[in-house]
Amino acid sequence: MKILHNRILKEGQALNENVLKVDSFLNHQVDPELMFQMGTYFKNYFKDKGITKVFTIESSGIAPAVMTAMQMNLPMVTLKKQSSKILKGDVYQTTIHSFTKGVDYELTLSKKYINSEDKILIIDDFLANGEAAQGAARLVEAAGAKVSGIGIVIEKSFQTGREKLTEKGYDVYSLARIAKLGKDLIEFVSE
Ligand code: G4P
Numbered sequence: 001m002k003i004l005h006n007r008i009l010k011e012g013q014a015l016n017e018n019v020l021k022v023d024s025f026l027n028h029q030v031d032p033e034l035m036f037q038m039g040t041y042f043k044n045y046f047k048d049k050g051i052t053k054v055f056t057i058e059s060s061g062i063a064p065a066v067m068t069a070m071q072m073n074l075p076m077v078t079l080k081k082q083s084s085k086i087l088k089g090d091v092y093q094t095t096i097h098s099f100t101k102g103v104d105y106e107l108t109l110s111k112k113y114i115n116s117e118d119k120i121l122i123i124d125d126f127l128a129n130g131e132a133a134q135g136a137a138r139l140v141e142a143a144g145a146k147v148s149g150i151g152i153v154i155e156k157s158f159q160t161g162r163e164k165l166t167e168k169g170y171d172v173y174s175l176a177r178i179a180k181l182g183k184d185l186i187e188f189v190s191e
């Protein structure tokens with residue numbers, strides 16, 4: 001997605017070799033027009049997959065996910081992060097370990113918002129080691145539903161996430177794929 005590449009080059013800041021800061025349009029301030037255009041890309045890629053719902057993980061996945069769901073005319077469900085391990089009500093829950101942040105959290109989905117017939121598109125802002133996406137997929141599969149696609153805004157291709165997800169057979173589509181980060185350096189995967 002050319003305009004996303006340009007925004008990343010213009011406003012993105014590589015904090016080190018591993019972390020890209022994009023607070024001006026995705027993680028803190030949000031550019032709704034750009035989010036809408038992301039939604040168009042995701043819709044065009046996934047439109048023939050029989051998707052019934054768009055899932056995302058709070059909080060930065062919500063903006064691109066809702067814009068995608070709107071254009072696909074589908075509901076959007078936010079998977080919630082809870083720190084407690086206590087099961088409340090009728091929920092599916094799974095533990096996720098974040099390597100980037102060094103914390104564990106419980107990803108939670110109410111049983112009300114999924115059924116075994118669902119074909120789910122998971123959207124998230126970043127793909128690093130794929131822990132969040134795999135956790136979201138575990139919740140979908142615990143309900144007997146299918147993960148029909150994974151849409152990512154920014155994939156860090158030098159980390160292990162994409163490889164793990166494609167190995168498991170998931171269809172991963174990323175709008176920007178970063179090959180390398182460094183001081184004053186942001187390099188995309190050549191397509
Ligand atoms: P993983 O799921 O792919 O294994 O990633 P990881 O747990 O390591 O990521 C933890 C959090 O850090 C996630 O946000 C993720 O989006 C974010 N993240 C990972 N790499 C980068 C990066 O290079 N730049 C930025 N800006 N964020 C990154 P989160 O804690 O779930 O919160 P939220 O931002 O969605 O609210």
Ligand code: NA
Binds near residue numbers: 059124
């Ligand atoms: Na996120």
Ligand code: NA
Binds near residue numbers: 027060125126
């Ligand atoms: Na994030």
